Amino acid sequence: MHGRLEMLGILIRIALQNLFASKLKTLIVGGIICFGALLVVLGSAMTDTIGQGIKGSVIHSLAGHLQVYSDRSKDELALYGGMTGDVDLTPMEDFSKVKQAIAAVPNVKAVVPMGIGEAFAGSGNALDRALESLRAVVKRQLAGETGEAIDREYQARKNFVRRMVGLFEKELGGAIAQAVEPTAADRQSFEDLKRSASDEFWAEFEKDKLAGLEFLENKVAPQALEGDMLFVRYVGTDPQAYQQAFDRFEIAEGQMIPPGKRGILLGKVYYDQWLKMKTAFRLDRIHDGLAVGRTIAKDEELKRFVKENTQQVRDIVTQLDELGEKEMVGRIQKELGSQETELGKLLVQLFQTDDGNFERRYQFFYEQLAPMLRLYSVQVGETITIKAFTKSGYVKSVNVKVWGICQYRGMEKSQFSGMMSVMDLMSFRDLYGYMSAENLAEIDKLKQAAGARQVDRENAEADLFGGGGEVVAEAKAQGFDENALLDKAARRTDQSEKTYTREELEKGVALNSAIVLEDPSKAEETRAAIEAVIAKEKLGLKVVDWQKASGMVGQFVNMLTLVLFTAVLIIFAVALVIINNSMVMATLQRIKEIGTLRAIGAQRRFVLGMIGVETLAVGLLFGALGSALGSGLVKLIAMRGIPATSDEMYFIFSGPALRPYLSGTNLVIAFAIVLVVSVLSAFYPAVIATRITPLEAMSSEE
């Protein structure tokens, strides 16, 4: 049989020639399809990249593939916080049971205990640190060290403290003077501050350095404490298990929390964004911005960073004592070739950057100035105090050592992973304020020992003050062992040195647990298996996937996809109508031609094939063109990057720029959509075409 191929050949020939014959129609239809395909490719590449970025950040830094938590919890798990702050989860009392059961399920690689919390952290303030270093020199002097070197050092440190105190006095004094009703305590503080800034005080200081230091440390430094309170979000976990489970986790600086020790690893992004000296942080952001093609000349945000850096040089000046100041003046003079002697003015000159000189000065800052500065308000190795409200509303504070800074490979700039700090489980439990059964029993015992009892509000006065002397006497007689309590307190401080066994860590409370899988593609099966185990062992847990677990963040990915698909849907709905319309018009214009073909022996299916091939040809040709253009555009954008010009975009893009990448799936989807739309829009015209009878060929009108 000849012909199937030739038939197709003639079909294609007629179809293509028809397309050429009505160029305008072809161009309109093709243009729409081309644009649609381009949009799908570009849009899906962008949302995919954003979605994958977020997904990767979430899965590899905190969530794992699945999360379990108690099914009695009031709220749903939201790893990054819910709508109204932290969510209320019912704790899993004994994590070891959960781990034992779930770890046995096939495809489970790791089960990591977790508890997420937010708290305030405080490190010593700048004045504290200045006083500390002054005290060190004084100590050496008192120990008998003499000489020109130590004298000069002493003078420099002393003058530095004096200058800081002077600055505080000016600022705080102003604030108190402006306060409407200063309290007595406020006034006293101000008196102390004024005294510390006076010449008499510093004259006296020479006579009794230790007394002077004590006064400054106790009366003045605490007033400056507020400035250094930080907000920190942490996940309490077994750091070793965490490190093993999340293979992208790495220490950017410092070291891992040693096994069984207390401590915290601060998230790198958090560390840079909140704890880094603002000047340096802004320099970093300008640097990142320039790297993705933004310019200081044109970009408002970068311009603002430059301006803010020239306005806030005091942060640097106040960090330096005389010696340091002199050294820094020298370095900047040399760099700028300036004769200016005042550090503040030199810094203003230095930070007055443009696109031409920024990179050089950026390097100069990090090579020459940064080593002389305290770049971060908390340094690795220091201990910070974390204060959290426990579940019952008390304030609990725990001292934890900052062992290091952590980040996640490939997601160094992601705000999802980088804002979270990793803390040991014991410290978390302390801050969470969970009372184990043992703890509760112990407290009960203490209460009884102290003679405390529950009193109603109504009877409180009578109960507490109105009773006979016997009660008081009784209480006194029984007493409460202050020493024992103090001993307990002392034990608590020692805990920072204590090493916990894995058993101690695991046989306790956790709020939720991340489950990391060997093969993520089998997540659904594994989830079902885990749910079966939970039901069998009566663990009372809920299993959720990473997206659900991440709360709003997970929904954001969905929302983004939804927005894209809605846009695509609208465009293609419009395309469908336009294409359909123009195809119908074209078909009506060809009634006679089609009728003739039917008369001379073409079957209906030939007519159908003709319309089909025509549509497919346009769809494939322009769909391919659109996909190619889209791919090119994605590549181009990926090369240049879409710069994140605001913090929100930084967040969404998981870094300073979005570099979309194209997956085969995107292309396949784009193509499939184009084809479906083409076929759908050709459907009605095709029906019209097959209904044309050979009689139409006979009509005599032209």
Place this chain on the structure above:
Amino acid sequence: MSAIVAVRNVTKDYKLGSVTVPALRGVDLDVPKGEFLSIAGPSGSGKTTLLNLIGCVDTPTSGTVMLDGQSSKELSERQLTDLRLHKLGFIFQSFNLVNVLTVFQNVEFPLLLQRTHTAQERKKRVSELLEQVGLGTYLQHRPNELSGGQRQRVAVARALVTRPQIVLADEPTANLDSVTGSNILDLMKDMNRKFGTTFIFSTHDAKVMSYASILVKLADGLIVSNGKAEAKPNGATAPVAEAR
């Protein structure tokens, strides 16, 4: 000669809104093989309807149309199409060529639909035929590059390329001037002789009627006369050449 077309007591009604208009009111006609038959009559007499029924592009309201012994009523839509492809050829009043195809492709098209010829066979047959209708040098032209007469020649070639038993032509010269029209009729007659193909054509032009071997006159949906026509006045062997 046996009848290749047999029309028996055929009526055809058209519905115009709620009114039924009878186009044919009981027609009987036998067309012997190899004839050059003209259906004549004024506008509205039913000649196009009769031609459509014979051409199997329409079916009668009552009565039967037999083509080569087969009743068109018994065939499905698809079979009718097949029958048109293999046994019939059509020449239209307004040529009805496919504008996007070349002259060659237009003529080749029915052969492609038949699917029984190799590319070589097709090429040979199409070229020869176009040579015979005087368009041997126009193979790659598009219909809109040709004159009306040339286009109708292409149509004649297309109608004949499958070597059909019957060629139907509905007022084939109505859109042509009289000289060109005569030339086309000469060509048709020539082919009728050469291939023995039965030609059935409609016209209301007396000059055209004069070419017919059998003249059937229709009026108001009935045959009013049916008989051998006079010998053709013009020479049938006039060369096929005309001005564009």
